[in-house]
Amino acid sequence: MLEVQSLTTAYEGLVAISDISLSVGASEIVAVVGANGAGKSTLLKTIAGMERPASGRILFEGADIAGAPTHRVNMLGIALVPEGRRLFPRLAVRDNLRLGSYLHRRKSDREAPLEMVFNLFPRLAERLDQRAETLSGGEQQMLSIGRALMTRPRLLMLDEPSQGIMPKLVDEILDSVRTIREAGTTVLIVEQRLAETLEIADRAYVLQTGRVVMSGPAKEIAGNADVRRAYLGI
Amino acid sequence: MASAFELRRRNQLIIAAAVVAVMIALPLGIKDVYIQNILVLTVMYAALSQSWNILSGYCGQISLGHxxxxxxxxxxxxxxxxxxxxIPWFGMAAGGIFAAAIALIVGWPCFRLGGHYFTIATIVLAEIGLILFLNWSYAGEASGLQIPVSGDSWTTFTFLRSKLPYYYFALGLAAVVWLVTYFIEDSKWGYYWRAVRENTLAAQSLGVQVFRSKMAAAAVSAFFTAIGGSFYAQFVSYIDPDSVMVFQFSLLMALPAVIGGIGTLWGPAVGAAILIPLTELTRSYMGGGGKGFDLIFYGAVIMIIALARPEGLLSLVTRTRPAPP
Incomplete structure (x- = not known):
């Protein structure tokens, strides 16, 4: 579904990711793990069109989307749940969700994903009229994911969804990622939390200072002592 | 989505209809020209501030150069x-379209600037406009232009005997801009604008075309502001750069929205209803000796609002639910 070929992105000459290749198959959950500053966020942002790649190709269902503007990438069916959630704090939960849906012209298309979002995160349905800023950290993350799902993506990219969330809710959110995949959406997830993430993922890539240093089935990566010690500092 | 939301929307329309009905009846018993004058200006600034609110309130691009x-x-x-x-009716439309075009030309470079830089650019551009008109001989330079008034006529939109026709036009304009805001509020553009205001990066990650959204807001905002300008020219029947293009107007368009509630449907109207009569009354009370006093007054108003009610007076009545425990 997604094929990243020797992708390099640099900020003002500073290389953030270098020569990264990875692939995500339909209905897979693929994890990208690595320490802080390994380039995980940059990778997702480049795929989403929020950063311009210096070189390389990003093939989504065969079409090269490297360097395409974000709204076009969105239209093709890729949604990003950005790091730090990035909600619209003073807008109601309803309005935040609605903002995800305007990608679609038809009203029926816009309202269709709502039921799924409410099934996934019933708390959101209870808090429709509340401002996003009044939600707890975990609820805000649910809203951020829900908002991305409103675009009806075929590929959902999550950037550190566990960041700043209490442990109980982390499990809930990672469980929801499973449910999202069962509903037919492919998932590319970036995380610092190794154990929990590798538990839900099918395959994983380990990133270190902007390069892929290891890849394989999630179970193998999880069992590999070298990964834990050398690359993740655990 | 939910019916409580739609009910709230419908209530807004009912309130608006009631307000307009009251405003239609309001001047009928008033013969005093001075008070009529205040009413016209109040309603006009409600319309202007509502227009300003589209770009600066909803889309969050604070302009001090309107x-x-x-x-x-x-x-x-x-x-x-x-x-x-x-006739001014066509002139009005032409002015609106021309202003919208200028807003797009201005927006092209300026919307690449963020936050305060954008605001400063708007101030500078308005000053450039002022200087251009002060030196443009065809447009009368500093001595301005006189609109010939031959008598009461709706065709040329000039009235000598009564100010009521002006009042009703201004009221109609305020109602139209309110309605436009009302419908935009629940449309794709309305959501896009607020998204750009709240978090540009998040908006972008949802496929919102940030630059285009800002441009659209600027064009709509400038269009209605220019209609207000044409109206004002007819109302005072004499214009010069110092009476229609000075910084004071930019302030008077921004302040009502700031006082009432920036980025809200009713903020500009509520703010204008408070600010404009106060301004006019203090002006006449202080007479010629009070020159510059209005600026002190505006400064005080801004400080009080910023300290006590940063979201405007309307936030006193609109309830926000408390955070969950």
Whole structure:
């Protein structure tokens, strides 16, 4: 579904990711793990069109989307749940969700994903009229994911969804990622939390200072002592 | 989505209809020209501030240069009328369209600037506009243009005996801009604008075309501001750069929204209803000796609002639910 070929992105000459290749198959959950500053966020942002790649190709269902503007990438069916959630704090939960849906012209298309979002995160349905800023950290993350799902993506990219969330809710959110995949959406997830993430993922890539240093089935990566010690500092 | 939301929307329309009904009846018992004058200005600034609110309130791009569009509107209709005999109704439309075009040209470089830099650019551009008109001989330079008033006529939109026709036009304009805001609020553009205001990066990650959204808001905002400018020219029947394009107008368009509630449907109207009568009353009370006093007054108002009610007076009545435990 997604094929990243020797992708390099640099900020003002500073290389953030270098020569990264990875692939995500339909209905897979693929994890990208690595320490802080390994380039995980940059990778997702480049795929989403929020950063311009210096070189390389990003093939989504065969079409090269490297360097395409974000709204076009969105239209093709890729949604990003950005790091730090990035909600619209003073807008109601309803309005935040609605903002995800305007990608679609038809009203029926816009309202269709709502039921799924409410099934996934019933708390959101209870808090429709509340401002996003009044939600707890975990609820805000649910809203951020829900908002991305409103675009009806075929590929959902999550950037550190566990960041700043209490442990109980982390499990809930990672469980929801499973449910999202069962509903037919492919998932590319970036995380610092190794154990929990590798538990839900099918395959994983380990990133270190902007390069892929290891890849394989999630179970193998999880069992590999070298990964834990050398690359993740655990 | 939910019916409680739609109910709230419908209630807004009912309130608006009631307010307009009251405002239609309000001046009927008032014969005092001075008070009529205040009423006209209050309703006009409600309309202008509502227009300003579209770009600066909803889309979050704070402009302190809307005097430029106001002046363009005033000059467009007046020049077309005085030089070519084109009636102000067409001049008004032309001024609105021209101002919207200028807003797009101005927006092209300026919307690449963020936050305060954008605001400063708007101030500078309005000052450039002022200087251009002060030196443009065709438009009368500093001595301005006089609109010939031959008698009461809806065709040329000039009235000598009563100010009521002006009042009703201003009220109609305020109602139209309110309605436009009302419908935009629940449309794709309305959501896009608020998304850009709240978090540009998040908006972008949802496929919102940030630059285009800002441009659209600027064009709509400038269009209605210019219509207000054309109206004002007709109302005072004499314009010069210092009376239609100075910084004071930019302030007077921003302040009502700031006082009432920036980025809200009713903020500009509530703010104008409080600020404009106060301004006019203090002006006449202080007389000629009070020059500059209004600026002190505006400064005080801004400070009080910023300290006590940063979200405007309307936030006293609109309830926000408390955070969950």
């Amino acid at each position: 005097a430029l569009y106001f002046g363009i509107g005033a000059y467009a209709s007046t020049l077309l009328f005085v030089k070519f005999g084109i």
